[in-house]
Structure formats: C-alpha cells, structure tokens
Amino acid sequence: MSLVQSLDEALSAITDGIMLVVPREVCGVPMAATRALIRRGVKDLHLVALPTSSMQADMLIGAGCVKTLETSAVSLGELGAAPRFTSAVLKGQVAMKDATCPALHAALQAAEKGVPFMPLRGLIGSDVLKYRDDWKVIDSPFGNSDPIVLLPAINPDVALFHAPLADEYGNVWIGRQRELVTMAHASKRTIVTVEKIEKRNLLDDPLYAAGTLPGFYVDAIAVAENGAWPLPLPDTYKADGEHLALYAKMAASEEGFREYVGKYVLAMQVA
Amino acid sequence: MSLVQSLDEALSAITDGIMLVVPREVCGVPMAATRALIRRGVKDLHLVALPTSSMQADMLIGAGCVKTLETSAVSLGELGAAPRFTSAVLKGQVAMKDATCPALHAALQAAEKGVPFMPLRGLIGSDVLKYRDDWKVIDSPFGNSDPIVLLPAINPDVALFHAPLADEYGNVWIGRQRELVTMAHASKRTIVTVEKIEKRNLLDDPLYAAGTLPGFYVDAIAVAENGAWPLPLPDTYKADGEHLALYAKMAASEEGFREYVGKYVLAMQVA
C-alpha cells in the first residue's frame, strides 16, 4: 500500500486496545483523525497524551474510546475543566496513570534510545510517584544515599499527529515541535495527517531538513486540510475560539456531548 | 561585554584545565578557534570530542594543549591515522578516556536533562567498559538479573563549535547538527564562531527557528569567516582536501608538525 492513504486507511493500524501517543495542543493535534476514530468507534485505547491534552483527550474519553489515560493534565485551558475527562475520572470510567510532564518526555526518550528506563529528578515525596507502581526508586550509584526515580520506557504502538506539510517520500515537516520526532522514534508505527503534500524532497533543502521527521519513520500519511481544527496548528493557523467555547458548553453534559458528536463528528464527511 | 566579540575575547573563557567539548568533523569544527587556542598556548584541557575527532584533536594534542582526551576515535579518515594523537597516546603524553559514540551522546544528554547518569545498552564484556571506572553496571530494576551500564553525566565547562550563521540576538543556526544543541545545553558556557552575523531574529522565521540554538544558551560569538577550514562546514563548504593531505604529511613527524604550526597557525592573522 502506498504511504499516502485515505484518512480511514491511514488510521487502520489504530485498533482496539493499542497504546496510542498524541501530542499537546501547541504541537499539531490530529483532530480530523480523532473524529474519524470516534466515527469508527475504536475502543480500549491506552492513550498517552504527551505531556498534556485538551479537547482531543476529552472527546476520545467522552466517546468511550479510552480505557487508560496516561498524562500530566487534561484541561480546556481558559475555557475551564475538560468536562468529559473530569466526569469519566470521577465515575471511574477511565483508568488514570497520572504523570508529570518531564516524566512523559523522558519515558518516550527512553524508548527512543532503546533503553529500559530513564532517571528523573524531582517526584520524591509526591503522590504522583506513590501511585505509580511501575516507577522505581533506586539509590543513585553515583550519589551517597541519593534516591532517584527511574521511569520505564513508554513504547507506544502508534504515534499520531498532524503537521503542516509532507513530501512525496513521506518526510514530514514538523518545525520546532521536536517531541513529534521523539514520539515517532519511540513508537512502533507513526501515522501523520498533513495539510498538504508537496512534490519535492524536504531533506534536499537544509532549511526544511532541520525541521523534518524523515519518512523512514512514517508508516502512513493522510491529507486532512485544516486537520487540527478547531485546535491551532503552529505557524499555520490559530485556534477557532468560538467553536472551542461551543464545545466546552455542549460537552458540559453527557447529552450535550452526544449532540456535539452527532453534529460535528458523525455527520461530518471524512476530510 | 557584548555577546559578539573578537575571536580571542570570545575564547577567553577557555582557560587552562577546563573541560571543553567539541563536535565531530561533519558538524562544524571550530578550526579558526582551535588555531587561536594554540597560539595562546592553552594547557591541560580535558577535551571531549563528541563523539570523534580528526584534525582538531590531533592539532590540539600535538601542540600540547590536552591533558585528557575523552572520545570514541581520532583519525584523519582516508588520510590515515591521526599522527600526533597516535604518538601522544603511545608516549603516554595524553590520558585517554576511551568511549563509544552513543555513550558520549548519552552522557551529554544526561547533563542536558540534569540527571546524574544515563543507561546504555551494549558495552558489557568490552574493555571499553573495563577501563572506565567512572562507568557503573547495575542490575536493571525492570529486568531479571539484567545488567546495564550507567554513564555519569558529562558537564563540560565550555562547548565550542562553528556554525554558518548567527543573528544579533545570539541565536545560532545549526540546521540538522542537533548534537550542537545538546552540547550547549550540557555545558556551563557556549562559545560559537560563525561565518556571518545577520541583522534579524532567526526565531521569528519558523523555517530558521527549527534549526536554531537560542541565544539564551550562547555566551560569546565571534565571526570567523571560513572558520572550519580546512575542514568542511555542512551545507556551506567542503573540506580542503589538498590542505588536509598536506597536514597529514607534515604532522607525520614531530618536526613536520612544528613546521606546520609555525606556518599555518602562529603566522596567521586572527580571523
């Protein structure tokens, strides 16, 4: 199959129960893909939001796609709490693996480097650590009774994100959003939606190459114009504040969320 | 003092006995700066060549600037062994800390992340590990009698490299050479020579920003046109193969090396 696929084809590797890693709001959140996953009704995801999420995690949780959520925070920012996330956690409908931002970055870097764990300062004495029985504390062999946390590598099945541009070789321009590179390196498969595909080789241009994830790491690409909407895409477009406010209002209740999904997810054409 | 300085001013923080980290040949080796350091007669450097070096380490060793060398290899590539390096090691004039490439990258990343060590696979059973009493082996707490090497962070006093372009805010365009970013993050001070300084802000342009080391990390910049010569500068100019062959030939003997230094280092104007 060609690297460039329809959105639904590209997402076919995101099957029930896998570990999926997605980026924070400022990095290019794959919202068109998120709607397509909800339409398909993917279930039991172990969602890793690196290191936080907003509307994307809230929608996936509200639509019942998420079994386990591993992140440092979910919030709609100035629009307040993420309502479906909050409700699901309080009802015990989603298993929380609360983390802290640098721990998620470090655990993905461990996978990127092929090591079983990464050390991290901080955390000692926090309940974030207390409730993570997968994190270990050792005496640093370079210290003197100096405890340090070791975080096991996070090896996601799939990394999914949205970017401004890809070329016909699967190279994806990610600019300054370098956690997208780490996500791709750390994951077994990488699926990218993009605003557009150009007939060129991004790696031939030193200016573009500096901000490019090589196609070697990319398993599928789908074009999804305005694919981060209503969230922003860095250096490309801003958030649709009005629509986000509408979401915050409708998602405040279970019924309102269903109505939102009916209107803006299920009824929408695939990009 | 202004960030942009004369070459000798910029290098003034490289004092006798410090730990200095420099990049491999394809990344922008600061050769004009190296000649200036030899002219000044810096001594007792702990030189970390990330992860290998060629003519730069050979010259610094030949000129008696280096007390300890930490690297994975020094060679003149197709031109053969690095003669001053080889001679100094065999005569015991330089203390070797033999490493392997990914260990140096990882140890710099440990410093970048502010952690005391980084784990690394491989190495077990090698004499590289055997002769590094600063490296430790632990049973991975995530394994089952699974030994893994822990490398202590390398925190250099100064990172020194050459780059194509800086702006008036000290932002330096490094393109794909991202180990330069890690070097700067890991080091107490960063000194950069550049081909040119432009009146603009590289961070304002998303294309440039993706390959830019922010000026926040940079302590001094000096303009040194052709500053990697006779080594190459990526995306800018190639190696001067003829001069490199001349160096290899002259540096083959102690006397020839002295003659080379007299002619091409001491007699040269500061760039």
Next chain:
Amino acid sequence: MTFLPEELLADQIANFIGDVRHVAVGNASPIPATAALLARERGKLQGLGRPYVSLLGSAKNTFWTDGGRELFDCAGQGRIDVFFLSGGQIDGEGNINLVEIGDHAHPKVRFPGSYGSAYLYYVVPKVILFRTEHSRRTLVPRVDFISAAGRSEPNVHRTGGPVALITNRCLFTFADGRFTLVSVHPGHTVEEVIEHTGFDFERPSVVPETPAPTDETLKLMRDKVAPQLATLYPQFTAKVFEHRESALLG
C-alpha cells in the same frame, strides 16, 4: 497614584523575583507574567539586561526550539531561576495538589493534573506560589494529593522549592517547611487571614501592610509592561490597564 489589586500583587511578586537570569511563567498566569515583565523592565533601567523572561504560551516570548522537553531540561540544567505554581489545595508544609479532592480511589473533585509541578517544584530555586482564592477550601491543613512536596528529606537531591505564597489577602514567605505571614494587603486584616487559612503559620507580633506600588512601578507596568502583555492576555490587559476606571482601589 491609585492602583488595582493585580498591580499590588505583581509588584510584590517582582520584588521576590529579584535579580536573576531567567524567569519562566506558565500558561494562564497573567499576574506572574506582569511581574516577570516588570522585573525585566526594572533590570533594563539598571542596565542589567536581565532577567530573561519566558512566557510559555507566547511564541513571541519564548525561545524554545527543542520541543516540549526543553523547558524541563532547561530547569534541570539550573537555567530557570524563578517559576510560578498554584494548587487546587496548598497546605502548611508547602505541598500542592493539582489532582483531586477526596479519597484517591473515589475522588469527589478532579483537577486537570500535576503538569510539570512534580518536577519543577524540586529544581527551580525560587518557586512563587500563587492563589487568588484565599480560603479554607484552598489553603488546607493537609492536601488530599501531593502533586509536589513542599520540602524533602536531607538526602534527597533538591535545588528548588517554594519561597513565597501570594494570595488576594496577603503575602507569606516559606522556609524550613513553614509559612510566615509577611504582610497583609491594604483593606485586609491579620484576623481575616487567620480565619480564612486552614493551616498554621508563623507571624511577627506586628504584621505590616503590604506596601503600595510606587508611582514609578505603576508607570512601568502601565506604560512598558501592559503593551507587551496585550497579545497574550488581551482580557486581563484590558481590564487591569485599559479600563481601570471601573475597578479602582484607593
């Protein structure tokens, strides 16, 4: 000059920032951002060229080019001198809670999560706590969930921690695991602070009033800082610096 509470708080925070190299301010923190930019303007006046101010939500006012980890790596390198944190709950030992209220197995309230607090609280030398709702609901005897601990055992590597807590009513400093009441804002009283604080704290026999910002400071904030804030915090800037008539404090 007359001033608003926000200006009083920003002035106090700027004093705590002091002469440092780098102040980073998280998202949705307009008053700390005002304070950081005020500190920068003061540094300019003294010809210091510092502090460097990173406003995390602002592309214009951050230098990050190494992805989301750079903020944390930068802090780990010791290159962030001041940061700001808040908490759904804050207790008398300086512990902060950004996760939940109630029993962990069945929480009654869920907050967004700990963000970077469980790390930054430990490695940024001056963390200034900030909570504009000063009540027994927020300032509690013991947090229900420790997102980040106020202090650590002596053998724990720790280069950072809380130095102060500023609220809508008063200013505390923090040292040796305890808060000390330093001053009470104009229009508030020590008794009121005691009544609305869920934890014990030290206080001198006479607690001074938080000093009003000087005219020079107010001018700096209004003339120099406000225009820099407007893009990132348009509503805050409009309310505090543009339509002041509606909310003046004597």
Next chain:
Amino acid sequence: MTFLPEELLADQIANFIGDVRHVAVGNASPIPATAALLARERGKLQGLGRPYVSLLGSAKNTFWTDGGRELFDCAGQGRIDVFFLSGGQIDGEGNINLVEIGDHAHPKVRFPGSYGSAYLYYVVPKVILFRTEHSRRTLVPRVDFISAAGRSEPNVHRTGGPVALITNRCLFTFADGRFTLVSVHPGHTVEEVIEHTGFDFERPSVVPETPAPTDETLKLMRDKVAPQLATLYPQFTAKVFEHRESALLG
C-alpha cells in the same frame, strides 16, 4: 563475465544482507556500500522497495535530522537490521579490537578507537565483519583489547551480533561463539586460509569455492550501483567499475 575480487565480496555480502528493512554502512566502507546498494537494487527488481540504505558519509544517502545520536538511537529502536564492522584485530570468539595492540598501560600500536562498535555490535541483528587483510596479524587467537565482544552471557540483553566475517581469502559464518569456514574465494585454498588464520574455526570436510557473481548481479552492480557510489567513493568506483581492464580476474 570476468569480475574483480571487490565484486565477488560485494555479491557475497549482499546475500548475507538478505531481505531486511534497513542496512546502514559506516564511513570508508566502499565494498559494504556496494553490497548494500546491490541488495537495494535486487529488492527493487522484486518489487520489495527495501532495504532502505543509509551510507553514513553521504548527505544524499542518509535521512538523519536528529544529530549524531540518531544512528545509535535508530539501532536501539531495532530499526537497523544490518551493519558492518572491522577490526585491527578479530579473534575466534568474534571479539573485535579497534583500540590498541600490546599491554594497555604501554600499547605498541594505537588504532583510532572503538567508534560505535561497543554499542552497535550488541544491538544490530546482523553485523557483518569485514577485513580485507586476512593474516595472522589481523585474525588472532585473542584480541589485545575488546572493543566489542562477540558473544555475551545469557542474562545480558543482546539483540545483535556478528553473523559473518568476509576477508580477501574466504567467507566465515559466526554462530554460538565460533566461526565456520563456508567457502574459499576463487584462487585461494583451505590450506592457505588455515595458514593465515590465527584462530581455530569449524569447517566442513569439503569446503566449496565461493560462487562467482552471476552475470545479472554483475550488470546490476556495474549499471545501477556504480553510478550511485561515484560521489561518495570516486576512487573506488573508478578502480572497480570504470578502469576494470587493468585488474581483471578470470
């Protein structure tokens, strides 16, 4: 067709590469580079679209955009299937020495250093050893310095290691900590191999001759591979593929 020894070796190496996703070739390795590109051309003929070939010295033929660590991270991720290493010394247990000859405190000979071998040898599934000088100086009973060990204890995490050693005289495979002689190149003999090898090795009672490259393979190398090599290895390409008349092998 007539062929050169380089073509024979490249053909054999390409066979060892097999059907994999990614072959990486270090600097100054023209014969392995020829083999990798040959494997890629064979993959194209079969419509496989693999292997992906990274030639480390070549900007055109590498995709790295994450700095010098990316090669090693990529290997650690299990994304490099084949790599090539050599050694100043190689011993019968597959240990390689890229550091020194003699006593460690007072070495008699110093090589450049271990490069990435002390890592890649452990994590790349198929490491093909390559040494064109087949002598008792290079193939020794025991290396003086182990840059990377040929095998590890069972509890050591190891996903890679040597699978073969190709020299100017013959081809060995490597398994269970021992080399086995597989074939002897045309013009060489088993006796000669024994005489010039410093370590013991397994061998079948009859050792076949290394098969000559087929005409199809030679055409692929000369017509498709040689033009791709010319930029990176101009001297090698000229010698092997352009001015063949001077050095033909029957």
